[in-house]
Amino acid sequence: MYSPFSILTKRIIKNSEKIFGLAGGGAGECYLCGSTTLNKAVFRNGPINGTMVFLDFEKPLESLYEQLEKIKQVGEEGDLDVTVMVEELEEKIRRKREEIYNNLTAWQRVQLSRHPERPYTLFYIEQMCDRFVELFGDRHYGDDKAIVGGLATFEGQTIVIMGHQKGTNTKTRQYRNFGMANPEGYRKALRLMKLAERFGFPVVTLIDTPGAYPGIEAEERGQAEAIARNLFEMAQLKVPIVCVVIGEGASGGAIGIGLGDKVYMLENTWYSVISPESCSSILWRSWDYKEKAAEALKLTARDMLSFGLIDGIIKEPLGGAHSDPEAMAEILKNHIVKTLGTLTPIPADELVMNRINKYSSMGVYDTVPEDEEVEEESA
Amino acid sequence: MGWFKRLKEGIQTATKYKKEAPDGLWYKCKRCSELSTSKEVKANFHKCPKCNYHIRIGSAEYFDLLFGEDYEELFGNLISKDVLEFSDLKPYKERLAQQHQKTGLLDAIRVAKGKIEEHSIVVCCMDFTFIGGSMGAVVGEKISKAIDHCLETHTPLLIISKSGGARMMEAAFSLMQMAKTSAKLTLMARAGIPYFSLMTDPTTGGVTASYAMLGDLNFAEPEALIGFAGPRVIKETIKRDLPEGFQTSEFLLEHGFLDFIVDRKDLRKRLADLLIMFSNAKAGS
Ligand SMILES: [Zn+2]
Numbered sequence: 001m002y003s004p005f006s007i008l009t010k011r012i013i014k015n016s017e018k019i020f021g022l023a024g025g026g027a028g029e030c031y032l033c034g035s036t037t038l039n040k041a042v043f044r045n046g047p048i049n050g051t052m053v054f055l056d057f058e059k060p061l062e063s064l065y066e067q068l069e070k071i072k073q074v075g076e077e078g079d080l081d082v083t084v085m086v087e088e089l090e091e092k093i094r095r096k097r098e099e100i101y102n103n104l105t106a107w108q109r110v111q112l113s114r115h116p117e118r119p120y121t122l123f124y125i126e127q128m129c130d131r132f133v134e135l136f137g138d139r140h141y142g143d144d145k146a147i148v149g150g151l152a153t154f155e156g157q158t159i160v161i162m163g164h165q166k167g168t169n170t171k172t173r174q175y176r177n178f179g180m181a182n183p184e185g186y187r188k189a190l191r192l193m194k195l196a197e198r199f200g201f202p203v204v205t206l207i208d209t210p211g212a213y214p215g216i217e218a219e220e221r222g223q224a225e226a227i228a229r230n231l232f233e234m235a236q237l238k239v240p241i242v243c244v245v246i247g248e249g250a251s252g253g254a255i256g257i258g259l260g261d262k263v264y265m266l267e268n269t270w271y272s273v274i275s276p277e278s279c280s281s282i283l284w285r286s287w288d289y290k291e292k293a294a295e296a297l298k299l300t301a302r303d304m305l306s307f308g309l310i311d312g313i314i315k316e317p318l319g320g321a322h323s324d325p326e327a328m329a330e331i332l333k334n335h336i337v338k339t340l341g342t343l344t345p346i347p348a349d350e351l352v353m354n355r356i357n358k359y360s361s362m363g364v365y366d367t368v369p370e371d372e373e374v375e376e377e378s379a
Numbered sequence: 380m381g382w383f384k385r386l387k388e389g390i391q392t393a394t395k396y397k398k399e400a401p402d403g404l405w406y407k408c409k410r411c412s413e414l415s416t417s418k419e420v421k422a423n424f425h426k427c428p429k430c431n432y433h434i435r436i437g438s439a440e441y442f443d444l445l446f447g448e449d450y451e452e453l454f455g456n457l458i459s460k461d462v463l464e465f466s467d468l469k470p471y472k473e474r475l476a477q478q479h480q481k482t483g484l485l486d487a488i489r490v491a492k493g494k495i496e497e498h499s500i501v502v503c504c505m506d507f508t509f510i511g512g513s514m515g516a517v518v519g520e521k522i523s524k525a526i527d528h529c530l531e532t533h534t535p536l537l538i539i540s541k542s543g544g545a546r547m548m549e550a551a552f553s554l555m556q557m558a559k560t561s562a563k564l565t566l567m568a569r570a571g572i573p574y575f576s577l578m579t580d581p582t583t584g585g586v587t588a589s590y591a592m593l594g595d596l597n598f599a600e601p602e603a604l605i606g607f608a609g610p611r612v613i614k615e616t617i618k619r620d621l622p623e624g625f626q627t628s629e630f631l632l633e634h635g636f637l638d639f640i641v642d643r644k645d646l647r648k649r650l651a652d653l654l655i656m657f658s659n660a661k662a663g664s
Contacts, residue, residue, distance in 0.1 A: 212607065214608030224592050255558060283547060297547075299551065362558070368485070
């Protein structure tokens with residue numbers, strides 16, 4: 001007998017096998033009951049194929065690590081005591097890492113923000129929250145996999161937490177559309193925010209997107225309207241909103257869930273109106289000036305704080321968030337706890353007016369004397 | 380004579396020149412390639428008399444169409460500042476100076492207050508000729524100030540959008556104008572003062588994804604390009620051709636994102652109708 005439900009079930013299971021490979025100890029999301037089994041094997045972006053990923057500017061570290069491996073091997077094989085050598089090398093690695101990370105260029109931070117081992121939204125949720133029920137769908141069209149969110153228990157209080165989600169391997173990267181949301185992603189986010197408002201739960205958003213998806217269907221379903229509506233509604237949402245850029249903060253796709261009472265950036269992230277690559281291609285008419293564009297856009301956390309466009313920088317462990325994701329999550333959690341502590345006592349009307357005033361004051365301009373108008377008045 | 384005064388006279392000279400253009404000045408239509416005289420074009424609301432193509436016009440022409448001579452420009456003294464010290468192939472400062480000279484405009488938007496059939500309205504109108512109508516801090520601030528004025532005087536607001544989107548040379552400051560204008564518009568909604576959004580060719584990027592889509596009523600001129608991502612970017616991303624009529628006003632109307640499409644010759648009358656109907660509004664109390 002044909003049961004539409006069983007066909008659906010089969011397809012879903014097949015789908016999730018395809019997506020998660022199931023080998024690593026079970027899938028993460030159950031599409032039938034809507035709950036999420038938080039599972040490190042699924043969400044933890046561990047070393048790929050057991051080896052560390054080094055960015056081009058980390059190459060000096062790679063050769064040091066190679067040396068370290070060799071020495072360790074020698075130590076394991078023979079009677080030679082390598083303890084001192086290992087210690088020396090580890091110290092050398094630490095110093096080298098410090099040297100590299102204390103002098104990062106804007107472009108290098110962009111690279112770090114996209115590091116394949118960098119933790120994403122679901123990892124942070126798993127680490128920071130005691131309970132989490134993922135909520136799907138925008139109630140209009142569908143469920144977007146590039147933005148995830150739901151109800152969570154966070155330090156004893158209920159919050160609504162959401163963010164862009166990127167995949168951790170070829171299959172899941174595609175499944176998550178590389179963190180590029182369609183209109184239904186923004187509408188799902190808004191639905192969850194309105195839910196939070198109705199029940200007085202604070203909202204936390206984690207931003208990590210190379211941009212809103214530029215596709216035919218996205219335009220048909222009103223990508224611009226979805227983002228605009230979120231800005232309009234977030235500006236007047238009657239509960240605290242804390243936003244944190246955890247990776248890439250590209251343009252409308254980022255700010256579409258990024259308007260809040262407090263906006264922070266992790267140390268090695270970027271936030272701007274366009275990616276350095278696209279900026280290079282438009283303004284320099286070539287893809288080759290991404291480093292220059294990254295400098296010109298002044299897109300680092302430090303720049304953004306100096307302009308007063310964000311409220312603070314959250315420090316990453318030495319070597320970037322990916323070098324110690326658990327420690328990063330702990331730092332992030334403490335920061336959000338502290339921030340919510342200052343926001344929750346503020347009455348809703350005051351909170352909203354402060355938020356609107358904060359954004360109203362963003363933008364620097366000059367004035368020129370209005371000599372003509374003065375003349376008219378005196379005439 | 381002050382630099383600003385020279386600029387202002389530049390604007391007036393440009394307008395005067397157009398008004399007094401002899402019949403001998405020809406306009407060749409971008410779409411049908413037919414020739415018309417400038418006088419014919421102007422008499423036809425700056426549309427091609429042969430095929431009704433809506434020619435891209437600026438704030439001076441829109442203010443003239445809506446108010447004639449009888450309007451007051453507001454916040455005309457705001458000018459962009461190169462806070463990032465941005466430089467690509469050309470320093471932003473230099474680009475701005477060139478644009479001031481070339482267009483006689485101080486930035487990509489102007490605000491005017493006037494009356495349409497006895498009903499006051501504040502109109503913010505973008506100028507595409509100024510760095511592609513891009514939205515920087517001045518655009519955001521002028522809209523913000525216009526909204527404050529509307530709130531103080533309980534006057535309806537119209538924003539005429541014509542923009543390629545954000546101004547890259549102002550980077551994150553430009554991005555934040557999306558949040559700023561959207562946040563300010565919530566105050567209009569709260570006060571029950573109507574905000575009309577007119578999208579004209581082209582309206583894309585951060586402008587569409589903020590105030591242009593947030594009107595109590597959203598409408599557009601015929602055949603305007605309206606979208607979030609530019610067609611070229613979409614084409615490069617999906618690696619196939621775009622359907623005919625994609626991202627036009629008609630496409631948006633069909634997908635439910637516009638209240639109506641209005642021919643430029645009917646714009647003034649349509650606004651008059653709306654202003655009369657909304658003058659009975661009881662909201663915001
Ligand atoms: Zn024509």
